[in-house]
Amino acid sequence: MKFVPAFVLAALMLGAPAVAAPTQKAAAAKSDTHAHVTLPSDVRPERYAINIVPNADKLTFEGHEAITVTVKRATKRIVLNAADIAVQKVSISCLPDAPTIAYDKDQQTVAFTFSKAIEPGRYTLALDYTGLIYEQASGLFALDYQGANGKQRAIFTQFENSDARRLIPSWDEPGVKAVYSLTVQAPAGQIAVSNMPVAAATPAAGGAQSVRFADTPKMSSYLLFLAVGDFERVHRMVGKTDVGVVVRRGDTAKAQFALDAATELLPFYNDYFGTPYPLPKLDFIAGPGRSQFFSAMENWGAIFYFDYALLVDSKLTTESDKQGIYVDIAHEMAHQWFGDLVTMAWWDDLWLNEGFASWMENKATDRFHPEWKIWLQTKAGEQAAMSTDAKAGSHPVITPIHDVFAAANAFDGITYQKGHAVIHMLEDYVGPDVFRAGVRNYIAHHAYGNTVTDDLWSEVDKVSPKKITGIAHDFTLQAGVPLISIAQAKGGLTLSQGRFGADAASKTPRSWRTPVTIGGLGTPWKTVVSAKAPATRGAAGTPVLNAGQVGYFRSRYAPELETRVVAAFPSLDAKDQLGLVYDSFALGAAGYAPMSDFLAIAKSAETAKEPVVARALAGQLDGLNDLYQGQAGKPAYQAFARARLAAAARRLGWDAKPGEPDNDAVLRRIVLVTLGDLGDPQVVAEARRRFTAWLAAPDSLKGTTRQTVLQIVANQADSATWEQLHALAQKATDTNDRTRFYRYLGVGHDPALADRALALALSKEPPATDAPELITAVATNFPDKAFDFAMAHRAEVDVMVEPTSRTSFYARLGGASNQAAMIAKLNAFAATAPASTRGEVTKAIAAITYRQQIVEKRLPEVDRWLAAHPG
Numbered sequence: 001m002k003f004v005p006a007f008v009l010a011a012l013m014l015g016a017p018a019v020a021a022p023t024q025k026a027a028a029a030k031s032d033t034h035a036h037v038t039l040p041s042d043v044r045p046e047r048y049a050i051n052i053v054p055n056a057d058k059l060t061f062e063g064h065e066a067i068t069v070t071v072k073r074a075t076k077r078i079v080l081n082a083a084d085i086a087v088q089k090v091s092i093s094c095l096p097d098a099p100t101i102a103y104d105k106d107q108q109t110v111a112f113t114f115s116k117a118i119e120p121g122r123y124t125l126a127l128d129y130t131g132l133i134y135e136q137a138s139g140l141f142a143l144d145y146q147g148a149n150g151k152q153r154a155i156f157t158q159f160e161n162s163d164a165r166r167l168i169p170s171w172d173e174p175g176v177k178a179v180y181s182l183t184v185q186a187p188a189g190q191i192a193v194s195n196m197p198v199a200a201a202t203p204a205a206g207g208a209q210s211v212r213f214a215d216t217p218k219m220s221s222y223l224l225f226l227a228v229g230d231f232e233r234v235h236r237m238v239g240k241t242d243v244g245v246v247v248r249r250g251d252t253a254k255a256q257f258a259l260d261a262a263t264e265l266l267p268f269y270n271d272y273f274g275t276p277y278p279l280p281k282l283d284f285i286a287g288p289g290r291s292q293f294f295s296a297m298e299n300w301g302a303i304f305y306f307d308y309a310l311l312v313d314s315k316l317t318t319e320s321d322k323q324g325i326y327v328d329i330a331h332e333m334a335h336q337w338f339g340d341l342v343t344m345a346w347w348d349d350l351w352l353n354e355g356f357a358s359w360m361e362n363k364a365t366d367r368f369h370p371e372w373k374i375w376l377q378t379k380a381g382e383q384a385a386m387s388t389d390a391k392a393g394s395h396p397v398i399t400p401i402h403d404v405f406a407a408a409n410a411f412d413g414i415t416y417q418k419g420h421a422v423i424h425m426l427e428d429y430v431g432p433d434v435f436r437a438g439v440r441n442y443i444a445h446h447a448y449g450n451t452v453t454d455d456l457w458s459e460v461d462k463v464s465p466k467k468i469t470g471i472a473h474d475f476t477l478q479a480g481v482p483l484i485s486i487a488q489a490k491g492g493l494t495l496s497q498g499r500f501g502a503d504a505a506s507k508t509p510r511s512w513r514t515p516v517t518i519g520g521l522g523t524p525w526k527t528v529v530s531a532k533a534p535a536t537r538g539a540a541g542t543p544v545l546n547a548g549q550v551g552y553f554r555s556r557y558a559p560e561l562e563t564r565v566v567a568a569f570p571s572l573d574a575k576d577q578l579g580l581v582y583d584s585f586a587l588g589a590a591g592y593a594p595m596s597d598f599l600a601i602a603k604s605a606e607t608a609k610e611p612v613v614a615r616a617l618a619g620q621l622d623g624l625n626d627l628y629q630g631q632a633g634k635p636a637y638q639a640f641a642r643a644r645l646a647a648a649a650r651r652l653g654w655d656a657k658p659g660e661p662d663n664d665a666v667l668r669r670i671v672l673v674t675l676g677d678l679g680d681p682q683v684v685a686e687a688r689r690r691f692t693a694w695l696a697a698p699d700s701l702k703g704t705t706r707q708t709v710l711q712i713v714a715n716q717a718d719s720a721t722w723e724q725l726h727a728l729a730q731k732a733t734d735t736n737d738r739t740r741f742y743r744y745l746g747v748g749h750d751p752a753l754a755d756r757a758l759a760l761a762l763s764k765e766p767p768a769t770d771a772p773e774l775i776t777a778v779a780t781n782f783p784d785k786a787f788d789f790a791m792a793h794r795a796e797v798d799v800m801v802e803p804t805s806r807t808s809f810y811a812r813l814g815g816a817s818n819q820a821a822m823i824a825k826l827n828a829f830a831a832t833a834p835a836s837t838r839g840e841v842t843k844a845i846a847a848i849t850y851r852q853q854i855v856e857k858r859l860p861e862v863d864r865w866l867a868a869h870p871g
């Protein structure tokens, strides 16, 4: 699954610090089944034959299941997962009588108790039942859109982490793999898509068609997929695989980019994993709408994307969107092996799927689009993860998940971005060829099976002269960020390790075996640093800590070395420039270094030639600007920040230059929008001028420029502009465009307009999946308002969000605040949320506390420095 991170506020970094490193023994204990809440294991499914008859208009469906089960121990009782399911009839092939049926709503199970014990053997369990079609993305859900013939509805499924139980009573656990034979009744003329190709289509009652798909291989329930709608499919053979993109009728031109991307990526993955893609076809299915939590889902052979994450429209899509689409395609394709063919045994090891796919998306994208500098870009996400990891509420990459309801907590920056950073570091440590050899063996040995993380490390260790299991345990079994410090002593350099923590809870000492590379000394100095063993070496030159920035740690220079590395900034590699921008801010914000280090680096970074470095700087400056709201020092700070972006703004201008690199276009948008936020009157005036001209001549703006203008105008909207944007939202025909316009209604700085946006979210005017987006948008500038509103209308807001993600949704709204009162509100909210889902609340509170700390302690430092360094 491709997870959608919390607000851009994550641009504000933080840091972290040490206890003894976990041992092999502790790791071994983790691999055992600890207290997971799972179904009884005395009955197991082998094959599900499922027939679904949807009634899309009424948002209900009928289901018929014949499950081939193996009874391993005699039992009278069979327990399955089911949610919002009503079973009408149930029977087992060995007994004549019907069992009693008992539902457990909280545990989402249904139990069938028979009159006598079923002896071990193989039987068919048959069920007739009914269920619900939802309007948010969980279980079987509907998305409405304006088609050629007016309002149309298509249906799709979304099961991760545990919502297959909303379509089929089942053993809905990743470790229970089975074969699925799915049949669906579809309206005549519509297309039905599932994991496998259509095996047969026969006429059914009322002019409908009964579409049966070929049997899947053995797989986990969360990977099953079904969609039915007025679709078209464009496809081509890539080797032995039929690769297709399924879009709504009329959208095939928008599918070309995705089809081309998949065509170049599939052979790359077939080679990398050493096992060819195992299914006969691979579809990418677009759905009109969005979720607050994910953009795409790796259903085996039938990857689902919301439109914005898959389709390219030359008038609307920005360069940044296009890069994101490519990366999302690479991510979900990597899952076809890592996650689908080989699956984690339980949600504890979710990171095995997500950390790996998040790393591989970059490796694959960089292979085909080196000009995007994706490894540099990925640092922003890693920084957000490091920020979380340096505060209370963080968790180890491999984290105990008690039950499926707690699993939603694990879809976060630690699992994805820290996971990806750790894999990148380990690959660098053993070398890419050795790492790939280990991965190939892992896939070959565990195909169609389930694993724990140590299964991967042991395959790499078997082929690698340098062993990784110890280092991997240090970084995956404990939370936190190492702090590597470098100092000059008696003619030599000394490296030492501590822990980087932005709050008291994250400063407990811990130890990691950390691979560290030091550049700037001629031959790179590579070593492994631990808390017990500082490393020392004589050296001449200006050392660059974490050269190449592949290590997951914060870098701190002793003052004299800091001065030298800042002086050397213009000649450093872009990766290391980026590292300095991020580390200096994080160290300053958490109090490990003076904020002046960051301010001095900001002055150097404005000269950076690499667009990604300039973007990182803009992000840091914008994040600090948010904290200056209502502060006396704001005008001086904004003047300083605007000056740092002036050179980039001059170079880029407003309009794309023929043949310019994509990353220039991306940077242009970020620089202009940030300057708008920083109150640059010329930028705001020019955006308004272009907006007015565009209203009269809609072809005058497209792609990135169009979004830049709209975003600046929306951020600065007055009542009249808001009305204009509202009218545009109402008449937008493209679903992405429509969603964006609704979002723009929430992002302004005028509190009265924020109130109007919130009221609009509940008005039923915005389509079902755009309404929560509007509340989220308001939270970017008015988190307290958005949270209070959502709490006051909780029953109405609850139904706007997928059930397993509700706690996270509210926590994220409040988590963008920096008000002490919000901490109390979040605690009160947490008391009403299921205990296993409260992790996001803890993280939100830690983030608020951190921002308060910056406002109280660091902004005065910045103010003093700015007063002493005018201009």
Ligand SMILES: [Zn+2]
Binding pocket: 001, 002, 003, 298, 331, 335, 353, 354, 357
């Ligand atoms: Zn994923």
